[in-house]
Amino acid sequence: MKQDIVAEATSWLEKTLAVFREEFPAHANPSQPCRIRWNALLCDADLVALTWPEELGGRGLPTSDLIAFHELCAKHGAPQPINSIAHSILAPTLLQFGTDTQKSRFLPGIRAGTEVWCQGYSEPGSGSDLASVRTRAARVDGGWLVNGHKIWTTQAHLARWCFALVRTEPGSVGHRGLSFMLVDMKSPGVRVEPIRQLTGEADYNEVFFENVHVTDDNIVGEVGEGWRIAMAAAEFERGIYFLPRVVQLEHELHRAQMLLEDAKLNASDASSYRSRLLDVRDSCQVIRWRVEKVVSQVAAGKTPGTGGAILKLLWSETRQKVVELQLDLLGDRGGVGPEAEGEYTEAAAVVREFLWSRAETIVAGTSEIQRNIIAERILGLPKDKNANAN
Ligand SMILES: Cc1cc2nc3c(=O)[nH]c(=O)nc-3n(C[C@H](O)[C@H](O)[C@H](O)COP(=O)(O)OP(=O)(O)OC[C@H]3O[C@@H](n4cnc5c(N)ncnc54)[C@H](O)[C@@H]3O)c2cc1C
Known part of the structure; x- marks a missing residue:
């Protein structure tokens, strides 16, 4: 095959x-x-x-x-x-938890590329502590009325649909009383405001929901079961969504090696760069072994599990080192950009990746949160009572 x-x-x-x-x-x-x-x-x-x-x-x-x-x-x-959020996070989640109607309604649009998706989890004040989301939905005839404010919503400005974590049980706290909803971004009451980034682009947004109607059949899983679904989706995110980026890393490492070979360095600088290169190469090898573990989990019909947390942590921190190495090796040529979208020169592209890589230890759960998951769920260390479950 x-x-x-x-x-x-x-x-x-x-x-x-x-x-x-x-x-x-x-x-x-x-x-x-x-x-x-x-x-x-x-x-x-x-x-x-x-x-x-x-x-x-x-x-x-x-x-x-x-x-x-x-x-x-x-x-x-x-x-x-x-639409990689849909390909790698929503589609596997729907395949595992969606109803037949949801699968036949939403999978064709993802496959054909006609419906882009975004992920509406984070809110001002609810990022790492995701279980504290305050966006709420009130019961109305045949569905729900959603009110709230999401933030950092990647591609919301392009998206036709949003999978969102919403509080459906009035007065509930923490991860109880949440539901996983599919919200039509064309509904009346949805407002999207762009957030400009350090790179000059505006990939993410604030999303405001004001009395947005969501029908009952657009809840994935049971009402109140949203946390379980969102956590499985988060495992797909850490395990599957990042896989192409993990694979890409080895090629970025190769690029750093090429830059090192081309650079005119004295013996001492060359040796220091070589040792940085060897350090990240070792990490890439470990990441490759972790990928194999995640692949075997998924092949066995499971979610990627906590192994996804290890993979995401290793990848994001190693990538920062690889891109930093590339930037240092560019020397004076790295003092440019990032330029406006569509006008990247090679050096400006490295600068852009350097800036972007700073966000990668934050997106999909910060490095501290991944370390909490590893410490508590893999190493069995005592749980921090003040921390959330994300
Ligand atoms: C590039 C990018 C794209 C994103 N796309 C989306 C998206 O499409 N949809 C979406 O919903 N969200 C998205 N996010 C938001 C992302 O999920 C949050 O930024 C992330 O979960 C952190 O939340 P926060 O920004 O509120 O930081 P906070 O949770 O306020 O954290 C601030 C600092 O405190 C630390 N901290 C917090 N809690 C603990 C703890 N218990 N133990 C130790 N340290 C802790 C954190 O590690 C961090 O250093 C995106 C973020 C980025 C950077």
Whole structure:
């Protein structure tokens, strides 16, 4: 099976990227227009639902094939598709917990690329302490009226749908009384305000819900069961969503090595850079072993489990070191940008990745939160009574 997807994807990537690069050079990879276009091409080529069951429009391939595909995309320098939140977080969550109606309503739009999704969890004051979310939904005929304020919602400005964690039980606290809702972003009462980032882009947003109607059939799992679903989705996020980025890391390491070979350094500087390179190479090897562990969990039909926390922690901290190494090796050339979207030069692209990598130890649970998970759930250390369960 693996051979089939590798051969098919290799030939597709070579052909497609040759044309794609005329419009979007490699350094435009992070830009939204580039990622939107890439998503459409992947969908047209039937390459976003590799592991979904065939009866749901997928190709029924094992997760190891998905990894092989991500490897090839990384090797060819392909961009991340704009809808990767849907491909890697929502779709596996719906496949595991969604009703048949939800699967047939929402999976085709993800597969065809016609419906982009965003994730509405964080709120001002509820990030690491996610169980304290205050966005609430009140019972009305046939559904719910949602009121609240989400923040850092990646791609909300592009999204047609949002999966959100909402308090449906009045007076409940902590992770009880929450539900996992699918909110139509075109509903009356939804307002999206962009947040400008250090890189100059505006990938994330504030989202305001004012009396937004959500029908009963857009709750995933039971009412009040939202925490369990959101935690499984978080495991997919840490384990699956980050996989392409993890695979990409080895290629970024290779780029750092190329820069080192090209740099004109005295013996002492060269030796210090080499030892930094060896340090991150060791981490990449450990990450590779962790990927194999997560893949075997998912292949056995489980969520990635707490192993996803280890993977996310190692990846985000190692990536910061790799990009920092690249930036240092650029020397004076690194004193540029980041430039406006779509106008990246190679050096400005490294600067952009350096700035962006600072966010990666925060997104999807900060490094401190991952360490809490590892300490409590893997090492069995006593739980911090003041901490949350995220
Ligand atoms: C690039 C990016 C994209 C994002 N996209 C989304 C999205 O699409 N949807 C969404 O819902 N959210 C998104 N987020 C938000 C993200 O989930 C939160 O930023 C994250 O959970 C941290 O929450 P916070 O920002 O409120 O920080 P806080 O929770 O206020 O944390 C502040 C600091 O305190 C530390 N801290 C907090 N609690 C503990 C504890 N118990 N033990 C030890 N240290 C602790 C944290 O580690 C951190 O250093 C995104 C964030 C980033 C950076």
